[in-house]
Amino acid sequence: MTRVRVDLNISLDGFATTTDQTPEKPFGEDWGRLTDAYVSTRTFRSRVLGDTSGAGTTGVDDDFASRYFDEIGAEIMGAAMFGLHANADDPDWRGWWGDEPPFRCPVFVLSHTPREPIPMKGGTTFHFIDADAQDALNTAVAAADGGDVRIGGGPTTVRQFLRAGLVDELHVAIAPILLGRGIRLWDDLRGFEEGYRATSVSAPSGTTHLTFSR
């Protein structure tokens, strides 16, 4: 049975993305520190960077990184996560993830501007849909063909799905840093935990992996 899942890296003060992006630093100054434990894992290095040397951390952080990709049949992401906002004038923009993106499944990008689907190497096809959270999810569930659906990000998109009660499993990797700026994941989510079971695991990196499941 399809489950709807979210995985995000957040800071201790709850910021899930930066707001200081520049053309030179398209992810912002803090992004590296926010994602450091995840980016250092063997899974990330292999699956996202194509590094087949076996380098990277193993253990708790890598276990979660590996689960990040397991059994995902379709992904939904916001337009900003695909890079549409930062590259609005480029009709040939194909996303941040290179020729062979790590998703290897249909990816539904939420956008008010229609675009033709973009098939990539390795099984990823980017589709662009203008839909609310429930309709987008219905489309993704159908495409996932029994696999899970991940809401990839960013935090504003994720929060829409959380608030609509559409997420079965929320995993946050909490980095022990205070950013003091960016976009908060937790705004307007009072009482979200009701109906979920919370489990917490600490990694030697100092990262806390907190999961809400129902």
Place this chain on the structure above:
Amino acid sequence: MTRVRVDLNISLDGFATTTDQTPEKPFGEDWGRLTDAYVSTRTFRSRVLGDTSGAGTTGVDDDFASRYFDEIGAEIMGAAMFGLHANADDPDWRGWWGDEPPFRCPVFVLSHTPREPIPMKGGTTFHFIDADAQDALNTAVAAADGGDVRIGGGPTTVRQFLRAGLVDELHVAIAPILLGRGIRLWDDLRGFEEGYRATSVSAPSGTTHLTFSR
């Protein structure tokens, strides 16, 4: 050597106290959920409630609760934590903690209104001082006589000491709940983690104990 320590219970979205206090619920509606894991420990029941039956949880949460009191030679707290704001018209107000408070050491209450010291049973004496963070700390360190000094709360008071770089060890017990309201601990603390080592331990209660030490 005296170390300056902080222990606070916070929600996942960073709220360390409530703002919905009423005469009937002087700690606010959410306080019980915020402190549930701590209040359930054997240490809290024994030390704060005077329950000598041995009831209460043991394990990770209780280990931290026990450390909460170890080797503390003096405590500093804000006027609101002592209850001065909520009981401003009562010149005989003696705090929230009954005749025999759990501190068992000198407690320095930050207040602009001078009051005579209040000696209590069990070794606690409440002193009222009108001082900035550094001066209050100097006073408390002298009184601690080689013991540690704890900044007890509330979060606004704690944040003053954190921002002034005066805290050697910050322990937060993060409850897996989203309050969405109250007073945030983390505001204006960007980069606090620099110079500290972060360690994280998860308890079966779902609480994450995160400690910054230097």
